[in-house]
Amino acid sequence: MKRLLLLLLIAFNAQAQEIALLKYHGGGDWYANPTSLPNLIKFCNQNIQTRIKAKPATVEPSSPDLLSYPYVHMTGHGNVVFSDADVVNLRQYLAAGGFLHIDDNYGMDQYIRKEIKKIFPGNDLVELPSTHAIFQKPNPFPAGLPKIHEHDGKRPQAFGIFVEGRLVLLYTYETDLGDGWEDPEVNNDPAEVRQKALKMGANIIAYIFAN
Secondary structure, three states: OHHHHHHHHHHHOOOOEOOEEEOOEOOOOOOOOOOHHHHHHHHHHHHOOOOEOOOOEEEOOOOHHHHHOOOEEEEEOOOOEOOHHHHHHHHHHHHOOOOEEEEEOOOOHHHHHHHHHHHOOOOOOEEOOOOOHHHOOOOOOOOOOOOOOOOOOOOOEEEEEEEOOEEEEEEEEOOOHHHHHOOHHHHOOOHHHHHHHHHHHHHHHHHHHHO
């Protein structure tokens, strides 16, 4: 029923979809990439015919407003702590049809894995193969998740949590997609690198609205 209500809400707002940034607790910089989501929204609206509001919302994990957003983005470099109320609400949101994308901006990994386990104690993060649908369209990524920024010489990895066969949580690691979405002068990334990041972001958005 809850998933049905969320899908109906999305359909009702088809002309004005809205996505959100997660404002979490624990001391991590949830606000790390202020231009990322606006740029991704603009790219998606121009290239994959979405109608997403230009300015993303900000939502806390325990807020009832969470159910208003089909896509919630989370990023940062440091500590993350989900309260019991956060855990319950996030679990309900994801079970109801929502989607959480966590993008490690370098330094989040050791904290976020423990918090994900709070939400889904019986589910393990599973690495998505390069053949997964999220890498196929509208922009093909035959090698899987692209590398945007280099930190420790590790390969980029995309992990997921599946509930009844549906991907509900995406955790992107050692890639820095959000940095690639930022304004060009923020990180001075080459245009082709920013395009890779934005195209992968568009794939994520397209996957959510198609599923």
